[in-house]
Amino acid sequence: MKFLNGAMLRTLQFGSMALATGALVACGGGSGSGGPPVGTVSGTAAVGAALANASITLSCKNGSGSATSDASGVYSATFAFDGPCTITATGGGITIHSFAAGAGTFNVTPLTELLLDYIAGQLGTTVSGLLSGISSNASFQSALSNGTVIANAQAAVAKLINDTYAIELSSSSFLTVSFTSSGADADLDTLLAADAITANGQPVASLVSAAQAAGTAAPISGGNNGGGATGGTGGSGGTGTTTK
Known part of the structure; x- marks a missing residue:
C-alpha cells in the first residue's frame, strides 16, 4: 500500500472540510435558526410607589417573555421576539399595563x-381587545x-391631564423616559395627590373615559381592519362609560 504524499493529503482534507461545512448549512446549522431575534425590554413599573417584586409578562407579535421587578420596580427581560409587545405588571394586588414597540426601555x-x-x-376597540389582539391584528x-x-x-394624554388637573408632566415621553425622583416618579406622586390615580394603581374612571373619547375623536387610519397607522393628536375628549 502506497502512502499519500503531503500535497494530495492536504487536498483531500480540504475537500472533506468543504463537504462538512456544506452539510452543516444544508441542515440549518450555524447562527440562522429562522426564529425571531433576541432582544431586551426593560423599564420601571410604578404607581407612585415602585411596584416591587411584580410579575412582568410580555406578549408579543411573535414570542413572549417574563421577568420580576426589583425593589425599585425595575425589570429587564431578554428573550426571542418580534415586536410590538403588550406588558402586564402584577404585584401587591395591582395590575397595570403598557406596551413595547420593540427592544428598549418601556415603563x-x-x-x-x-x-x-x-x-x-x-x-x-377596548384595552382588553388591544391586549388580546396583539399577536394577530395587523x-x-x-x-x-x-x-x-x-x-x-402621549402628547394627547399629557394634554388631557393638563386640561383636567392643571398638571404639566415633566415629560410627554412617559412611556420610555428614565425614572428620576424629580421627573417621572414625581409626576405619579402629583397625580396621586390630585386623586387622578386610584389606590389600585388605575387612572380614575372619568380620566379613562375621557382618554377613550379623545382617542375615538382622533381615529387611526384603517381602524381595526388591519390598515396603516397614521393617527393624529386628539383633544381632551369627554366623559362616558368606562369599558376596559
Missing part, C-alpha cells in the same frame, strides 16, 4: 395604562410600533 405606570385607553379609542401591531402614532398619543 409600566398608570400613565401607560391611560395611553392604551387612548390608542384603543383610536383603533375602535392594525394593532402597526399602531403600537409606529413612532409617530405613539408620540402623538
